[in-house]
Structure formats: C-alpha cells, structure tokens
Amino acid sequence: MNPETLTLLQQHFGSKLSTAGAVLEAHGRDESRIDFHLPDAVLFAESEEDVLDALRFAGERQFPIVPFAVGSSLEGQVIPVQGGLSLDLSGLNRVIAIEAGGFQATVQAGVTYPELNRQARQHGLFWAVDPGAEASLGGMASTNASGTGAVKYGTTRDNILEMRVALLDGRxxxxxxRARKTSAGYDLKNLFIGAEGTLGIILELTVRLWPLPAEVVVLRGNFQSVAGAAACAVSIMxxxxxxxxxxxxxxxxxxxxxxxxxxxYPERPTLWIELASPSRAALAESLALCRELCEDAGAQDLAVASSPAERADIWEARHKAYSAMVALHPTHVNLSTDVCVPLHRLPEVVAATRAACDGRGLDASFVGHVGDGNFHVLFHAAPDxxxxxxxxxxxxDEMMSLTLAAGGTCSGEHGIGLHKKKYLAQERADTLELMREIKAVFDPTGLLNPQKIF
Amino acid sequence: MNPETLTLLQQHFGSKLSTAGAVLEAHGRDESRIDFHLPDAVLFAESEEDVLDALRFAGERQFPIVPFAVGSSLEGQVIPVQGGLSLDLSGLNRVIAIEAGGFQATVQAGVTYPELNRQARQHGLFWAVDPGAEASLGGMASTNASGTGAVKYGTTRDNILEMRVALLDGRxxxxxxRARKTSAGYDLKNLFIGAEGTLGIILELTVRLWPLPAEVVVLRGNFQSVAGAAACAVSIMxxxxxxxxxxxxxxxxxxxxxxxxxxxYPERPTLWIELASPSRAALAESLALCRELCEDAGAQDLAVASSPAERADIWEARHKAYSAMVALHPTHVNLSTDVCVPLHRLPEVVAATRAACDGRGLDASFVGHVGDGNFHVLFHAAPDxxxxxxxxxxxxDEMMSLTLAAGGTCSGEHGIGLHKKKYLAQERADTLELMREIKAVFDPTGLLNPQKIF
Structure with missing residues (x-):
C-alpha cells in the first residue's frame, strides 16, 4: 500500500485504522503459526459502512483486503501475504434477532458461536456446529467449518439459511x-460458503438453530488401535x-x-460417543445398543458420563487437544492435516496412514470426527x-494419495488457505480453472484475500 | 435447427435420434401442461459418449439442447421453447454401485428414485427425498426437488455427495x-443443483442413503381451517x-x-404426520406427545395408521393429490404455486393466502410440506x-408479496423454469445479473436450456 493510500485511509477511518506494531503482528498470523506476513494496516470495522468504504478504497486504489475476526483459521487463511488491509470484523458482533419459533437467528459476521449459544440457550435452542475454537460465524462460513456436532447436525454450510455479502464493487x-428450502435460481449462498473471503465479505448471517437435546450421555471406551476405534465408529453409524x-x-x-x-484418562486410542434422546427410556435403549457394538468391536474400560460436568470435561478435553499437543513441544512447528473419506473406507485409510507414520518413525497423533469419516493427523518437528x-x-503426500484413491477430500473442515493449495490442485485438477473464472466474475483484479485457495 | 445439422445428427446417431411426431410431442410438454413447444429432434442417449457428442454438435452448430428424462417438471423446465435437441437421458438408467457401509449409491442421471429405492431396500437403506412423481435423480438434482421426506432428511441438495457433469465444451x-463433508475450494456442486440444465448436463450422481426407520406410524387429524392445521404443524416442529x-x-x-x-377420508383440512423411532417404546412416547399437541391445537378424529398397507394408502393419496385435482376438472388448465416461508411465519401466510383466494371466490386448493414452511396452492380455470x-x-401476485415480506421464497422445490421468472426477478433482483454472469462462464452463447430461470 503506498503512503498516500495509507494517509487517505487514516483520514477517512481515524482511530478505527491502526498501524501499531502489535496490532499488525496480531493480524499477521493464525492458529497454524506456520506463515507470517504483516498487513500494512488494520481496520477495526464498526459498521457495514466501514466495510463498504474499505472495499471501495481497495477497488479504487487496488490494494489487497483480507478479512479477519478471531484468527482461528488453521491453513493461513487470514494472513495478508501481499500486505494491504486486514479488515477486522470482530466489531460486527451484534446478535440481531433470535426467532425461536422459526429455529433461526440473525447475527453479524463477527459474532462468535459461543456467544450465539449463550443467547440461544434461553430459548431452549443451540447452534449445533462446534469446531472448538472461539470462531466467528463469518469465519466458520468462510471455511465451511464443522467439528464435533456435524455428524448429527451437518456442517456450517448445512446450517446457514441466508447471508448478506458485500462485493468489491460496493453492492x-x-x-x-430464510425459508428452510429454496429452489429459486442459482445457489450463490453455497458459493460464498467455503470461499475463504476471496469472493466477497460476509456481513450478516441468518442461521439455523436446533432444540437442545433433552437427555444426554457420553460413552467412552478404549481400543487396541486407532483403526480398531475407527471400525467401531463405522459400526455405530x-x-x-x-x-x-x-x-x-x-x-x-x-x-x-x-x-x-x-x-x-487411559492413554489408549479412545472413542467418545455422545448420545441423546427425548426421554430417559429411549436413551437407555440407545446406550445399551451402543455399548454392545463397542464390546463387539473390542472396546475396554467402557464408562458412561451422565452429569453435565463430566460431559463438559470430556468436550473441554476434545476442544483443547490441539493446543495440548502444541504445548507438549513448545519449540516445534506443528502441521495439522484434515482429510475426509467415505465412511466405508475410513478404517483402511486410518490404518494405512498410521502405518505410514510409524514406518517413518514419526511422532504423529490422530484425532477424528470419525462419524463423518474426517480425521486429523498432527505432525510436529523443530523448524530446522x-x-x-x-x-x-x-x-x-502418501496420506493424500490414499484419501483421493478412496474418493475422499484433502479438507473436511479447515479449508485450503495457503497450505493445501498443492493438494487442492491434485483433488480438483478438472475444476480449478472454472473456480478461477468464477473468482474473476467477483474480483477480476485479485484483491480479495489474494493467493488463498488457488 | 437447419436441415444439414439434422442430417448430420441423423447420420451420427442413427436410430437413437427421432423426429417422429409422437416422440417430439411427448418431449414438448411437462406435467404443468401450460406451455408446449416441439423440439426439432429427440436424442435417446444410451451412453455418456452420446451426451458428449450431442454437446459437441450443439457447440459447433449452435443449436439449443434441453435435457429430459421423465418429464415430471412443473414449471416448464423440459420444454424446448427455442426448438433444438431434446436430450432424453432416460436410457442412462444404471445403478452403478450401492455402498451400504458408506450409506451411498452411485447412479446414472436417468435412474428414477423409486428404482433406486427398490435396489437400496435390500440393504436396509433408502433414498429419502420423495417428490411423488416418478422423477429421475438427474431431474431432481436440476430443480433441487424435495417433497414429503425433506422435513427430516433435507432436500435433494442435501442428499447429493458428488456428481459428474458434462460441460458444453466437452469436458x-x-x-x-464422496466424503460426507468437504471444504476444498468453491462449491460447484451446489451451483449445478437447481440450475435446471442451464450450466451443464448431469451424467452421474453419488447420493446419500439413509437407514430405513424401524418403527413407523402415521397420525392423522382434521382441523377447522388450513391455518389451524398449519399452526399445529409449527407446534409439532x-x-x-x-x-x-x-x-x-x-x-x-x-x-x-x-x-x-x-x-x-373426512373432507376437512387435515394433517398427516409420520413418526418413526428405533423402538416401539420410543415410538409410543413420541406418538403420545404428538397426539397431545394435535388435541391442544383443536384436532378432531385423530386416527393412527400403523400397518404398512394403511400407511402406503395415505402416501399414495398424498402423491396422487395433484393428479386427482387435475382429473376433477379435465377441461381446465391448472396452475400450481410453490412458496416456502420461515416456519414461524407459516400460519399467517397460509391464512392470508386463503383469505385472498376466498375473497376473489377462487376454487383454490392447498397442500403443503408444512414442516418445512412450504405449501402449494393449486388454481384452475377454463383456458378462455x-x-x-x-x-x-x-x-x-399477492401471495408472492406476502411470501417475500415474510422472508420466504417463490420456489420451495419446483424451481423456476418458464413460469416463475417474473417472481424470481422480484425475489432476486440483487443477484440476477450475477447469475447471468456465471451462466456465461459455462454457456456463453446460451445453448443450454435457453430461456429457463432468467
């Protein structure tokens, strides 16, 4: 960004624009901690007008614009690799309406999903997609995030009804x-979901809420191997x-x-299985069947967590597994993977991936939303x-070949960002050029989050 | 289509190409029976190669190409309004694979959903989207059809994992x-779903199957008014x-x-409510709660259909409701509507629509997938x-104003075709131009199903 442009932005936005070192640094990285690049400035947008003004200036002055909210992306999505403006949307944090009778809420893009849940709970409802980080809903839409709840309630994509999106030309x-279903023209909503801010800036979302389940338990059991645990998950599904x-x-x-x-917790490959039913009797039946399936699959130490506190402990542990692993090796760099395969191919792909890690003597750990066929291997090593x-x-590379051969995808939920461009090109060799042509419809000169996805 | 082009196609496709009057007529209309236009020829494709050859010829000779399978569309989608080639895909009717462990099947585009269900049943699985007509899966994808099953299992969109699509340029x-979820690049799948054959020709689909429910009943009850029945549906949801x-x-x-x-059946506004559970005990609990909600909402003559035969009778009646109404007035033309509104707005929109019909003395009938907020008013009158x-x-027009004011859509499941272009332009005034620009990426000269949607 040239000095005149920066001066122009400073004059227009005043104290909402920051070039303070610490602010630029905080907007130069994400959770992956692999790449780092400073923006020229950070705009803390306080209104939709701020966003539209920023887009207008970007178009006129041709500088890159990179949306940011919580910074919890895992593939470098929020890093301004060409500098320009980091557009911080965390100030767009208003829950505009909760329509309990319509099972929907309308929120600004910077609202985090835990905040939405805090407000929805009093209506007996919840936002069911739970990626674990304190992600914003705009960010979750931009990567089609999912996490533990997707096996029952679908991904972010499945839970967004409507969005308002700002385009580069100011529209x-x-x-x-807001209707639950529509067949009215081309589906542009799903084009913006997962587009990682490369097509437009999401301003507002109307999302689906679900009734809080009445009776809930978590069953946990340990297995001889990760592949054995994955096979049990397939039989439960x-x-x-x-x-x-x-x-x-x-x-x-x-x-x-x-x-x-x-x-x-016993340090063995483990399944954590949450079951819910409208009544205790129905839950007892599901639990009995689930226990039987686990025992048939060789599970040991089966235990049931019934109280809210015990269940919260388990899901806190699951949510913090990534940061716990990172903390074990504070001087190392971490690399997280995110493949997803058809369910019937999951045990073989998990087993072959584990064998590939063990064969090379790697200290690689596995977690997975295995009911969806999605698992993450976390690698780490000293930078040098x-x-x-x-x-x-x-x-x-080997894991990706196994995944693609099984009909799977390089990203189940984290998106492409900077780190998986190579694998996207492998998975989508036949449509990458079409994606570029669609990008050009919205952003012909490549100002919106440049160098991401492609 | 000029005579040389027709001769060329005849030489290339031989007996697969037909210009017989009865064949052209059968491909000149759909279920709506409002519009009619003959194609110049019909190609009964027997292979993907036939489809690709047809597309290649269309590109070279610049004639329109309109996909056709069962002809069950309701908005004129399959009608070749500019002539050209009707591309009949009903010969692409192979169920390629059923992967029971992965809850998925791969089929050619001309396979009908009842045929898929016939084959899936032996695996304890089913295709859950049930629009009522004997629709093909390619056709259902092209309009994002839904029907009775969508309230639990989602629309066709939600149940398609992967598609192979032929583009005009032969790609x-x-x-x-095939993985249950993916965040790998722009979502082109959802662009083709609901595109009504205007962007490419769907060749093959990998779809989601669901376990057949174990214990099932249908509860039926009558109400004083359609709005009262709609309000009861909202309370059940x-x-x-x-x-x-x-x-x-x-x-x-x-x-x-x-x-x-x-x-x-008692000739009163009625709800038919199907409930299912893994066990009889759980089903009895759900049924008791559902009965109570119906009674609270003023339902009368509550009756339970438990046997498969009784339930099949009810769903046959639902599926044939449209043709039964049409048969009542054999000399009339029918016009079906398809609005969908957020659930909390449904009773008021139904009531206001009914009042609008009654106020003009129209003999209009109402059916609705009301758990989704979707309802159809069927109008009829003598053509002159x-x-x-x-x-x-x-x-x-009034119904559309009510729908849009309530945050709803002009089409819940039938698509736009020829008949709803005016309403789409009203609902999507802000994105219609973008849709046209995306169309131009795939079909710059407008050969694929021209004049549909826009």
Whole structure:
C-alpha cells in the first residue's frame, strides 16, 4: 500500500485504522503459526459502512483486503501475504434477532458461536456446529467449518439459511433464503460458503438453530488401535444410532490432554460417543445398543458420563487437544492435516496412514470426527529439522494419495488457505480453472484475500 | 435447427435420434401442461459418449439442447421453447454401485428414485427425498426437488455427495465429494443443483442413503381451517418430534382424492404426520406427545395408521393429490404455486393466502410440506375464462408479496423454469445479473436450456 493510500485511509477511518506494531503482528498470523506476513494496516470495522468504504478504497486504489475476526483459521487463511488491509470484523458482533419459533437467528459476521449459544440457550435452542475454537460465524462460513456436532447436525454450510455479502464493487447482496428450502435460481449462498473471503465479505448471517437435546450421555471406551476405534465408529453409524458426537482421539493426544489439563484418562486410542434422546427410556435403549457394538468391536474400560460436568470435561478435553499437543513441544512447528473419506473406507485409510507414520518413525497423533469419516493427523518437528520435515511431507503426500484413491477430500473442515493449495490442485485438477473464472466474475483484479485457495 | 445439422445428427446417431411426431410431442410438454413447444429432434442417449457428442454438435452448430428424462417438471423446465435437441437421458438408467457401509449409491442421471429405492431396500437403506412423481435423480438434482421426506432428511441438495457433469465444451467434471463433508475450494456442486440444465448436463450422481426407520406410524387429524392445521404443524416442529413427514392437505384435495381413489377420508383440512423411532417404546412416547399437541391445537378424529398397507394408502393419496385435482376438472388448465416461508411465519401466510383466494371466490386448493414452511396452492380455470385467470394471477401476485415480506421464497422445490421468472426477478433482483454472469462462464452463447430461470 503506498503512503498516500495509507494517509487517505487514516483520514477517512481515524482511530478505527491502526498501524501499531502489535496490532499488525496480531493480524499477521493464525492458529497454524506456520506463515507470517504483516498487513500494512488494520481496520477495526464498526459498521457495514466501514466495510463498504474499505472495499471501495481497495477497488479504487487496488490494494489487497483480507478479512479477519478471531484468527482461528488453521491453513493461513487470514494472513495478508501481499500486505494491504486486514479488515477486522470482530466489531460486527451484534446478535440481531433470535426467532425461536422459526429455529433461526440473525447475527453479524463477527459474532462468535459461543456467544450465539449463550443467547440461544434461553430459548431452549443451540447452534449445533462446534469446531472448538472461539470462531466467528463469518469465519466458520468462510471455511465451511464443522467439528464435533456435524455428524448429527451437518456442517456450517448445512446450517446457514441466508447471508448478506458485500462485493468489491460496493453492492450488498442477499444470498440463500430464510425459508428452510429454496429452489429459486442459482445457489450463490453455497458459493460464498467455503470461499475463504476471496469472493466477497460476509456481513450478516441468518442461521439455523436446533432444540437442545433433552437427555444426554457420553460413552467412552478404549481400543487396541486407532483403526480398531475407527471400525467401531463405522459400526455405530451403521446401526443408525445417530450420535450427537462421535470422536476418535489417540493415545498421544490423550497423554497431552492428561498433562495439559491434569486428567487421568487411559492413554489408549479412545472413542467418545455422545448420545441423546427425548426421554430417559429411549436413551437407555440407545446406550445399551451402543455399548454392545463397542464390546463387539473390542472396546475396554467402557464408562458412561451422565452429569453435565463430566460431559463438559470430556468436550473441554476434545476442544483443547490441539493446543495440548502444541504445548507438549513448545519449540516445534506443528502441521495439522484434515482429510475426509467415505465412511466405508475410513478404517483402511486410518490404518494405512498410521502405518505410514510409524514406518517413518514419526511422532504423529490422530484425532477424528470419525462419524463423518474426517480425521486429523498432527505432525510436529523443530523448524530446522529438515530430515523430519521431509519425512512429514512425504507422509502427508502418501496420506493424500490414499484419501483421493478412496474418493475422499484433502479438507473436511479447515479449508485450503495457503497450505493445501498443492493438494487442492491434485483433488480438483478438472475444476480449478472454472473456480478461477468464477473468482474473476467477483474480483477480476485479485484483491480479495489474494493467493488463498488457488 | 437447419436441415444439414439434422442430417448430420441423423447420420451420427442413427436410430437413437427421432423426429417422429409422437416422440417430439411427448418431449414438448411437462406435467404443468401450460406451455408446449416441439423440439426439432429427440436424442435417446444410451451412453455418456452420446451426451458428449450431442454437446459437441450443439457447440459447433449452435443449436439449443434441453435435457429430459421423465418429464415430471412443473414449471416448464423440459420444454424446448427455442426448438433444438431434446436430450432424453432416460436410457442412462444404471445403478452403478450401492455402498451400504458408506450409506451411498452411485447412479446414472436417468435412474428414477423409486428404482433406486427398490435396489437400496435390500440393504436396509433408502433414498429419502420423495417428490411423488416418478422423477429421475438427474431431474431432481436440476430443480433441487424435495417433497414429503425433506422435513427430516433435507432436500435433494442435501442428499447429493458428488456428481459428474458434462460441460458444453466437452469436458466432464467431478463436483462435490464422496466424503460426507468437504471444504476444498468453491462449491460447484451446489451451483449445478437447481440450475435446471442451464450450466451443464448431469451424467452421474453419488447420493446419500439413509437407514430405513424401524418403527413407523402415521397420525392423522382434521382441523377447522388450513391455518389451524398449519399452526399445529409449527407446534409439532417446535416440540422437536422430528417427524418423518408432516403434510397438510385441505378439504378440496381430500375430496379429489376420495373421488379419484375411492377413499373415505373426512373432507376437512387435515394433517398427516409420520413418526418413526428405533423402538416401539420410543415410538409410543413420541406418538403420545404428538397426539397431545394435535388435541391442544383443536384436532378432531385423530386416527393412527400403523400397518404398512394403511400407511402406503395415505402416501399414495398424498402423491396422487395433484393428479386427482387435475382429473376433477379435465377441461381446465391448472396452475400450481410453490412458496416456502420461515416456519414461524407459516400460519399467517397460509391464512392470508386463503383469505385472498376466498375473497376473489377462487376454487383454490392447498397442500403443503408444512414442516418445512412450504405449501402449494393449486388454481384452475377454463383456458378462455379471462376473468378467472386475471383473479388467479392477482392472487398469485399477492401471495408472492406476502411470501417475500415474510422472508420466504417463490420456489420451495419446483424451481423456476418458464413460469416463475417474473417472481424470481422480484425475489432476486440483487443477484440476477450475477447469475447471468456465471451462466456465461459455462454457456456463453446460451445453448443450454435457453430461456429457463432468467
């Protein structure tokens, strides 16, 4: 950004624009901590007008504009790799309306999902997508985030009814519908979901809420291997138990959680299975069937967490598994993966991936939203340990080949950002050019979050 | 299509190409019976190669190409209004694979959903979207069809994992993923779903299957008014009973069904509510709660259909309601509407629409997938009865204003086709131009199903 442009923005936005070192640094990285690049300035937008003004200036002066809210992306999505303006939307934090009878809420893009849940709870409702970080709803829409709740309630994509989106040319458009279904013209809503801010800036979302389940338990059990745990997850899905959550967490991640949170979970590959029903009797039936399936699959130490406190402990552990692993190796760099495969191929892909890690002697840990066929391998090494990084990248390549051969995808929920462009090009060789042509319809000169996805 | 082009196609496709009068006529209309236009020729494609050859010829010789399978569209989607080639895909009728462990099936675009269900049933699975007509899966994808099952299982959109699509330039692309979720690049899959054949030709679909529910009943009850029945439906949804189907059918439609199918249902506004559970005990609990909600809402003559035969009778009646109404007035033309509104606005929009019909003395009947906020008003009049048609169109306009004011959509499930272009332009004034620009990426000269949607 040239000095005159910066001066212009400072004059227009006043104290909402910051070039303070600490502010620029906080907007130069995300949770992945792999890449780092400073923006030229950060705009703390306080209104839709601020966003529209920023877009107008970007178009006139041709500088990059990169949306930011919580900074919890994992693939470098919010990093302004070409500098320009980091557009901080965390000030657009108003829950505009909750329509309990319509199971929907309208929020500004900077509202975090825990805040929405805090307000929805008093209506007996909740936002069901739970990625674990304190993500904003605009950010979740931009990567189609999901997490533990998706196995029952779908991903962010499935839970957004309508959005208002600002385009580079200053138009604000409405995509999707507040009706539960629509067949009215091309589906532009789903084009913006998962577009990582490369097509427009999401201003406002009307989202689906769900009734809070009445009776809930978590069953946990340990297995001989991650592949054995994955196979059990497949059999639970096959029995149509429709769990609320169905999570795999391996012995290394359990160890990290035990150390980090002072827990005493058995350090073995584990499934955490949340079941819910409208009544206690119905829940007891589901639980009995689920226990039986776990025992048949060789589960040990089956235990039931019934109280809200015990359940909250388990999901806190799941949410903090990533940061617990990162904390175990404070001087290392971490690389998280995010493949998702059809359910019937999950056990073989997990087993082959584990064998690939073990074969190269890598200290790689596994967690997974296995009811969806989605799992993450977390690698780590010292930044300068070239031999280990070569082994990690070779393993990641191998994991991708296994995934694509099984009909899977390089990203189940984290998106592409900077880190998975190579794998997207492999997975979507036949449509990458079409995606670029669509990008050009909205952003012909490449100002919106440049270098992401492609 | 000029004579040389027709000769070229005849030489290339031989007996697969037809210009027989009866064949052209069968491809010149759809279920709506409002518009009619003959194609120049019909190609009965027997393979993907036939489709690709047809597209190549269309591009080279610049003639329109309009996909056709069962012809069950309701908004004129399959009518070749500019002539050209009707591309009949009903010969692409192979169920390629059913992966029971992955809850998915791969089918060619011409497979009908009842045929898929016939084959899935032996695996304990089913395709959950049930629009009532014997629609093809390619056709259902092209309009994002839904019907009775959507309240529990979502629309066609929600149940398609991956598609292979032929583009005008001869490319075959894969959109979506066989994994249950993906965040890998722009969502092109949802762009083709609901595009009514205007962007490309769907060749093959991998779809989601669901476990057949174990214990099922249908509760039926009668109400004083359609608005009263709609209000009861909203309270059932609010109680999180998650019905399998939740259908409103008014006294006129019940009368038509009684006449047409020899039934003896009470001729009153009615709800048909299907409930399912994994066990009998759980089902009994749901049924008791549902009965209570119906009684609180003033339902009368509550009756439970438990046997498969009784339930099949009810759903046959629902599926044939449209043709039963049409048969009541054999010399009339029918006009079906398809609005969908947020659930909390449904009773008021139904009541106001009914008042608008009654105020103009129209013999209009109501059916609705009311758990989704979607309802259809069926109008009819003699073709030359200008006064009644004026009243019908004025009522339809009024219904659309009510719908849009309530945050709803002009099409819940039938699509736009020829008949709803005016209403789409009203609902999507801010994005229609963007849709045209996206169309131009795939079909710059407007050969794919011209004049539809826009």
């Amino acid at each position: 604000v458009i409405r995509v999707g519908s 096959g029995a149509a138990l429709q769990p609320e959550r169905l999570e795999l967490i391996d012995e290394r991640e359990i160890h990290a959680v035990n150390v980090h949170l002072g827990r005493h 340990d070239k031999a280990t990084w070569d082994a990690i990248h070779a393993t990641y | 075959v692309i894969r959109v979506g993923s 609010g109680a999180a009973l998650q019905p399998e189907r939740l259908e409103l059918i008014d006294e006129r439609e019940i009368h038509a069904v009684n006449v047409h199918l020899g039934r003896h 009865d200008k006064a009644t048609w004026d009243a019908i169109h004025a009522t339809y």
